[in-house]
């Protein structure tokens with residue numbers, strides 16, 4: 248028998264943790280590292296997957312998931328095809344928003360800022376650390392372009408494998424971006440929807456102002 252699914256009745260109470268102005272780290276990067284380590288320790292499925300939101304030239308939002316590959320005081324790094332849809336959107340409007348949802352920990356982290364390409368050396372270093380299949384895939388895929396069928400992609404992959412063997416160079420259209428945050432919000436679910444939201448705003452002197460937001 249089929250049961251009617253009532254989306255309106257799906258809800259969960261959040262009670263695992265709390266976050267306050269006094270126990271949050273003084274640097275949002277330290278707070279991010281702490282929560283990321285806790286997400287790793289909790290053995291979540293792909294805690295390194297984050298939604299990247301960008302904007303189209305006519306002001307429409309767009310979003311997809313990418314993997315975080317670095318986090319330090321300069322910002323948050325991911326790798327992709329510079330000519331993909333996201334690459335074209337970032338070329339026109341170099342701002343993005345990153346979102347992590349660590350559902351089992353009842354946490355969300357929201358990061359806003361300007362996005363820039365990382366250096367060629369940094370892209371080279373990461374590209375050459377990847378398995379050869381992924382390195383060839385970066386050549387084979389004209390990311391986000393329409394393609395008539397899958398065999399065309401597989402044929403391109405085979406051609407590049409013949410051309411480069413096990414040592415493909417980094418494609419010029421493939422590399423990293425770094426989002427340098429000007430705001431980071433940490434969200435911890437609480438009971439009765441009275442969640443904790445602690446937001447860091449970057450100051451002109453490079454320091455951070457911390458504020459609590461209403462849930």
Ligand SMILES: Cc1cc2nc3c(=O)[nH]c(=O)nc-3n(C[C@H](O)[C@H](O)[C@H](O)COP(=O)(O)O)c2cc1C
Nearest residue numbers: 296311312313314325326327328331332333334391
């Ligand atoms: C879990 C997961 C991880 C992904 N990681 C990446 C990534 O690191 N880089 C990337 O370019 N695409 C990644 N993708 C694919 C993107 O979501 C997206 O399909 C692709 O980048 C094309 O996006 P665009 O057309 O907006 O440019 C990932 C998808 C999933 C579901």
